[in-house]
Amino acid sequence: MNSVLSAPWFHWALVVAIGLPVLLVLLTELQNLLNRRGSNLARPLSLVRNYILPLGALLILLIKASEVSTEATPVRIVATVFGFVILILLLSGLNATLFQGAPEGSWRKRIPSIFLDVGRVVLIALGLAMIFSYVWGANVGGLFTALGVTSIVLGLALQNSVGQIVSGLLMLFEQPFQMGDWIDAPAGRGRVVEVNWRAVHIETGDGLTITPNSVLAGASFTNLSRPAGAHRIVVETEFSGADAPDVVIDVLTRVATALPQLRTDAVPSAIPLGGNRYRTSIPLRSPAEDGAAKATFLRWLWYAARRTELHLDGAEDTFSSEDRRWDALQIVGRTLRLPPATQRSLLGNVRLIRYGADEVVQAPGTVPDSMRFVIAGMVQLRAVAPDGAHVPVRTLDIGDFIGQTTLTREPVAAHAIALDEVTMLEVGREELEDLVSGQPSLLHEIGHVIDERRRDLAEALNTTK
Structure with missing residues (x-):
């Protein structure tokens, strides 16, 4: 009995028999804790628990307890597997500690994936070389010498191509743009849809433009998406010299403010440039809406300039x-039942105005100063729900009118939107007062329309609840 206790292999066997289960239990509990916290270190710890500990225990039993020679093939095979698992643990641990938990915007987060792949290949090559050198006794010095000479030859032969790739990779490391950003580069203007180690794919209006990274690295380009919330377009227009600048600026800003592409809580601005030219700056949600916003602005401005008797482009x-x-x-006359004499008296005091498709004809909360009758096109009345959504109330056709609260001086409650190009006849407040004084029944008819529109508005809002 004393001879067994004093034998050299007994102590090693006792260490493995007691230490391995205890360490497995401790590592299991620690791994469960890390999994509950969502830690990136849980995967490297599982490698230690499932592979490194058992393989290390097996090596101790083979070398120390069984006293098998380190040069024996079974020992070398186990040692090779053990060293390879250590190498995997090193790579996994570095990735978990340095890169997976890296904060946004840090240098660790900006490193391109190809740099990480190259680093992994280098570490694996060095690790395998050390395993074969120490475990199997292989001479790897000659191999590294041959690889070094080959690398020098290839570097000299491909210095231009390699230089372009490296310059592109350095640009990726800096990350002047990200996926989904809009850039204005010499190759084109569009949205970045793919970035890899060789090229950047830009989706433009004419198709997909593929630009090598080295080209972008050596040229100047504009990132339209940074800083966030700062994108805007600038539209230049020209009016007649007889148009008052303050009136022109007011019309430009009102039209720009009504654009559906306008960024929330942003305010457009307009300034005179001299020579009858004006510049309007319009903040937008995204560069993707540049074309639509500019087209809508110029289209609505054409109608607004004529309604306000301005001379856009001198016309x-x-x-x-x-x-x-x-x-x-x-x-x-058919709508209000006006006699021909009354119509002739109004001829010099009314005017025709036009609105473009989707333009706001009447905004809620405003007090109208005239009644406007639909002569051509269609206008849709919409209620504004508590969540900001627009609910259709009714569609006005030829002969219908808006601005029925002109005489009562009450603010309107509904949106009026032109569904297509709309022509309207505008009758001012003074002319309406004269009509009402001569036709008391007309005032009753207008009051009836006011009550009817209110009921329609209430019913439309009740349907959204």
Whole structure:
């Protein structure tokens, strides 16, 4: 019995028999704790528990307890597997501690994946060389010498290509743009849809432009998406020298403010440039909306300039001619039951105005100063729900009118949106007062329309609840 206790292998066997189960239990509990916390160190710890500890215990039993020679093939095989698992643990641990938990914007987060892949290959090559050198006694010095000479030869032969790749990789390390950003580069203007070690894929309006990283690294380009919330477009327009600058600026800002692409809580601005030219700056949500926002702005501005009797591009508006006004009064006369004499008296005091498709004809909360009758096109009345959504109430056709609270001086509660190009005949407040004084029944009819519109508005809002 004493001979067994004093034998050299007994102590090693006792260490393995007691230490291995205890360490397995401790590492299991620690791994469960890390899993509950979502830690990146849980995977490297599982390698230690499942592979390194058992393989290390097996090596101790083979070498110390069984006293098998380290040069024996079974020992070398186990030692090779053990060293390879240690190498995997090293790679996994570095990745978990340095890169997986890296904060956004740090240098660790910006390192391109190809740099990490190259680093892993180098570490694996060095690790395998050390395993074969120490475990199997292989001479790896000659192999490294041959690889070094080959690398020098290839580097000299491919210095231009390698230089371009390296410059592109350095640009990726800096990360001046990310996936989804909009950039304005010499190759084109568009959204970045793919970034790899060789090229950047830019989605433009004409297709997919593939630009080598080295080209972007050696050129200047603009990231339209940074800083976030700062993107805007600039539109230059020209008016007549007879147009008052303050009136022009007011029209430009009002049209820009109504754009659906306008960034939330942003305020457009307009300034005179001299020479009858004006510059309007419009903040947008995304560069993707540049084209649509500019087209809508210029289209709505054409109509708004003519409604306010401004001369966009120096053009005169002759649309509201006497013949057209008279034809429009025939429609209004049928709606309000006006005699021909009353229509003729209104001929010189009314005017025709036009609105573009999707333009706001009447905004909620405003007090109208005129009644406007639909002569051509269609206008949709919309209620504004508590969540900000627009709910259709009714569609106005030829002969219908808005601004029925002109005489009562009450603010309107509904949106009025032009569904297509709309022509309207505008009758001012003073002319309405004269009509009402001569036709008391007309005031009753207008009051009836006000009550009817209120009921329609309430019913539309109740359907959204």
